[in-house]
Amino acid sequence: MKYKNGLSLRLKESLITRLFLSPKLKQDLDILSYNTEDLLKVLHDIAETNPFIDLKYTNANTTTLDWVQDPSQDSLVEYLIKQIQLSAWSNNDKKLVTFLIYKLDNNGYLRFTCKQLANEIEYSEADIQNAKNLLHELSPLGVGAYDLNECLLIQAKKLLHFNPIALAILEKHLLERLADTSSWNSLPWKKEKILEALKELRKLEPTPGAKFDNFTNIQYLIPDLIFEIDNGHVLVKDSKFNLPEVVFNEVEYTNLKGSCATNEVEYFNAQKKQFMDLQLSLERRQKTLIRLGEYLAKYQLVYLKTMDKKQLKALNMNNVAQSLGLSVSTISRAVKDKYFECNNRIISLKIMFMKSFKNNITAMKVTDTIERLINEEDKSHPLSDQDICDQLLLQGINISRRAVTKYRTKMNIQNSYWRKLNNCNK
Numbered sequence: 110m111k112y113k114n115g116l117s118l119r120l121k122e123s124l125i126t127r128l129f130l131s132p133k134l135k136q137d138l139d140i141l142s143y144n145t146e147d148l149l150k151v152l153h154d155i156a157e158t159n160p161f162i163d164l165k166y167t168n169a170n171t172t173t174l175d176w177v178q179d180p181s182q183d184s185l186v187e188y189l190i191k192q193i194q195l196s197a198w199s200n201n202d203k204k205l206v207t208f209l210i211y212k213l214d215n216n217g218y219l220r221f222t223c224k225q226l227a228n229e230i231e232y233s234e235a236d237i238q239n240a241k242n243l244l245h246e247l248s249p250l251g252v253g254a255y256d257l258n259e260c261l262l263i264q265a266k267k268l269l270h271f272n273p274i275a276l277a278i279l280e281k282h283l284l285e286r287l288a289d290t291s292s293w294n295s296l297p298w299k300k301e302k303i304l305e306a307l308k309e310l311r312k313l314e315p316t317p318g319a320k321f322d323n324f325t326n327i328q329y330l331i332p333d334l335i336f337e338i339d340n341g342h343v344l345v346k347d348s349k350f351n352l353p354e355v356v357f358n359e360v361e362y363t364n365l366k367g368s369c370a371t372n373e374v375e376y377f378n379a380q381k382k383q384f385m386d387l388q389l390s391l392e393r394r395q396k397t398l399i400r401l402g403e404y405l406a407k408y409q410l411v412y413l414k415t416m417d418k419k420q421l422k423a424l425n426m427n428n429v430a431q432s433l434g435l436s437v438s439t440i441s442r443a444v445k446d447k448y449f450e451c452n453n454r455i456i457s458l459k460i461m462f463m464k465s466f467k468n469n470i471t472a473m474k475v476t477d478t479i480e481r482l483i484n485e486e487d488k489s490h491p492l493s494d495q496d497i498c499d500q501l502l503l504q505g506i507n508i509s510r511r512a513v514t515k516y517r518t519k520m521n522i523q524n525s526y527w528r529k530l531n532n533c534n535k
Contacts (some may be wrong), residue, residue: 140390141397142442145331145348152355155387159380161362164353185217185252185321186210191521192247200531205232205240209253217252217318218260219244249317257315258284264313274298275306332450334402334458336413343413345402347395355391357384400433401443405461416452421463423471475506476516483522488532491525
């Protein structure tokens with residue numbers, strides 16, 4: 110009875126405010142576009158908002174999963190090191206900045222003074238300060254700061270037309286006073302100007318390293334499709350066991366609707382319709398993912414058996430859409446942010462869709478060939494991008510020099526000038 114009274118109160122409150130559905134839930138539920146992890150969050154949001162929808166977990170849902178870290182997301186250290194590798198800095202500067210990077214905390218702060226750092230290695234405080242200045246040039250802006258004030262100041266100085274009062278607050282180290290509204294009278298600006306400055310400061314990033322995949326902030330993946338190899342055949346399963354069953358409390362719904370006022374009926378109907386629409390969307394998502402998985406299991410059979418990227422065949426979404434009788438946008442939503450599990454590995458579903466050049470050559474083949482050519486080159490006379498382009502042509506791969514540059518850069522390989530310079534310094 111207590112539950113029923115509480116539920117009735119919630120319904121009355123919703124009706125008084127005339128918010129039958131929250132703005133978030135008024136949007137079309139494009140369930141297909143969510144991966145399993147995001148779908149779990151959406152289902153919890155819906156169950157929180159709709160008083161008649163419950164999530165029922167089984168033993169299969171609560172089984173400990175062998176989740177793995179997302180390999181596509183760099184840690185802060187990796188992200189910064191890649192930028193250093195592409196820089197034109199001296200080897201000495203690169204070495205010092207790398208040293209500082211490994212001293213950063215998970216928020217991207219460098220909580221050591223130049224004197225403390227100089228005592229650890231055989232460099233002067235001036236050298237350390239110079240390296241810090243270089244570190245401050247890297248993305249994300251604010252990384253390498255000693256404290257919040259310096260972090261925000263680094264960002265503010267890089268922005269054109271940044272609020273001058275906000276900048277002055279940072280330059281004069283007045284953040285403490287800004288955080289205490291009772292101290293605003295001691296500041297030399299009017300209240301409305303201070304509020305404007307505060308608004309601009311809040312647009313800056315106080316923890317530039319927090320969004321990265323650090324040791325205390327690891328992103329984990331739940332597969333949306335599972336490919337199991339059995340006697341040379343590939344079995345396709347969806348991740349339905351990772352999701353709770355969505356159930357509708359029909360008894361409570363009937364009892365409350367039967368005693369509600371005429372003007373409340375619309376609310377009850379909306380809750381029931383939302384459940385039915387959700388059920389249809391979940392069923393459609395499951396069927397579409399299974400159909401897509403079965404198609405990919407046949408088309409990329411050799412890859413799934415070997416897990417060798419070189420065995421991936423060129424494939425685009427148009428071909429899949431035509432074969433399955435679905436729209437390209439449906440295939441795109443089905444692939445977006447999805448992962449599959451095979452041979453105890455969890456990989457982005459996008460890898461199955463390899464771009465092709467002439468003669469059905471994939472991008473993976475191009476990058477592998479470029480990497481091999483560079484590994485085998487004469488270190489004293491490294492290959493230019495045009496040289497690589499010519500070598501590829503001899504192997505039947507016809508792409509432009511600009512394309513070679515793009516692929517080389519994507520692989521974090523320096524150009525011929527820097528490769529030669531680095532080899533000379535070894």
